[in-house]
Amino acid sequence: MTVETRVSDPRGAAKTSSRQEGPGGIWDSVKKTVVVIGSGILFLAAFSNSLTWHLQRFWGASGDFWQNLWTKLFVMFEGHDATLFYLGTMLLPTLAFWGSNGLLLLVDTTGKPSFIARYRIQVDKNSPVDPAKLSHAVRNVIFNQVFISMPMVVAVYYLMSLRGNPCGPELPTFHWALMELAMFSILEEIMFYYSHRLFHSPSLYKHFHKQHHEWTAPIGIVSIYAHPLEHVISNMLPVVLGPVILGSHLSTTSMWYCLAFISTTISHCGYHLPFLPSPEFHDFHHLKFNQCFGVFGVLDRLHGTDTKFRQTKQYERHTLLTSLTPLNESVPDTPKKGQ
Ligand SMILES: [Zn+2]
Numbered sequence: 001m002t003v004e005t006r007v008s009d010p011r012g013a014a015k016t017s018s019r020q021e022g023p024g025g026i027w028d029s030v031k032k033t034v035v036v037i038g039s040g041i042l043f044l045a046a047f048s049n050s051l052t053w054h055l056q057r058f059w060g061a062s063g064d065f066w067q068n069l070w071t072k073l074f075v076m077f078e079g080h081d082a083t084l085f086y087l088g089t090m091l092l093p094t095l096a097f098w099g100s101n102g103l104l105l106l107v108d109t110t111g112k113p114s115f116i117a118r119y120r121i122q123v124d125k126n127s128p129v130d131p132a133k134l135s136h137a138v139r140n141v142i143f144n145q146v147f148i149s150m151p152m153v154v155a156v157y158y159l160m161s162l163r164g165n166p167c168g169p170e171l172p173t174f175h176w177a178l179m180e181l182a183m184f185s186i187l188e189e190i191m192f193y194y195s196h197r198l199f200h201s202p203s204l205y206k207h208f209h210k211q212h213h214e215w216t217a218p219i220g221i222v223s224i225y226a227h228p229l230e231h232v233i234s235n236m237l238p239v240v241l242g243p244v245i246l247g248s249h250l251s252t253t254s255m256w257y258c259l260a261f262i263s264t265t266i267s268h269c270g271y272h273l274p275f276l277p278s279p280e281f282h283d284f285h286h287l288k289f290n291q292c293f294g295v296f297g298v299l300d301r302l303h304g305t306d307t308k309f310r311q312t313k314q315y316e317r318h319t320l321l322t323s324l325t326p327l328n329e330s331v332p333d334t335p336k337k338g339q
């Protein structure tokens with residue numbers, strides 16, 4: 001399925017880049033992707049090797065702590081593996097999602113604390129957010145979570161149980177968990193990029209993806225404000241397939257789901273906050289529609305779908321903010337010049 005979208009998408013979607021690429025260009029990009037991702041895996045393997053070596057002092061000591069904690073849970077839920085699985089893959093990620101979004105919504109609806117509001121990327125937008133638009137989005141998000149995500153996680157449990165017990169008595173090693181998270185991220189980048197570009201082809205865009213783009217200045221919950229079909233294909237599958245393919249342990253799966261929810265919330269939140277990953281990339285996608293389709297930007301670079309982005313102020317600001325000065329103050333807009 002991934003292969004299919006990979007082939008069909010760049011021909012149908014995003015006119016500007018398909019014109020540049022042509023069929024040979026696409027092959028070239030695919031080869032480059034393989035090289036970049038392949039060397040990425042090698043680099044991560046080497047990096048996590050040395051990182052693990054250093055962290056073992058901390059983790060090695062606390063490793064027993066986590067294993068003991070897991071053993072307690074394992075014994076407590078003995079015979080109720082499904083319950084334990086759903087607590088880790090539904091309840092925990094949902095709490096992570098609504099916990100982070102609850103805080104963001106406070107700022108979006110009240111503009112307070114003004115300290116946070118200063119970090120808004122699109123300065124004049126959502127201050128405060130339109131209540132009718134917001135409540136419509138909240139209802140759609142809850143619908144997607146209850147009627148799409150939850151049944152999909154049930155299916156994931158049955159698929160994972162077919163090939164082993166995702167709630168086994170032994171935790172994976174720290175090293176392996178890191179490796180799995182890296183592989184999940186690569187798979188997510190590939191699946192999200194190509195399915196997202198496919199949803200930007202005119203016919204699919206009109207019927208499905210337009211809804212997500214109603215928000216040209218997104219807020220946190222907009223991350224899963226989408227047509228149900230898009231929610232299945234672009235939001236859920238790229239995230240849930242990794243652990244199914246690798247037959248991961250519940251602990252890694254749960255951590256991955258929480259990370260995925262939190263990172264997509266940050267990408268949409270509309271604030272470039274200190275010490276958090278930069279949301280400029282996806283915020284720019286909502287602003288301009290035909291740029292920045294991926295999660296990490298690797299495939300956008302390879303397919304040339306970030307060329308306009310790389311000429312903007314937003315690109316200059318697309319970095320980890322390590323001071324308290326908002327980036328639109330330290331990297332101000334050039335006065336009145338069409339981008
Ligand atoms: Zn989005």
Ligand SMILES: [Zn+2]
Nearest residue numbers: 196200209285
């Ligand atoms: Zn889009």
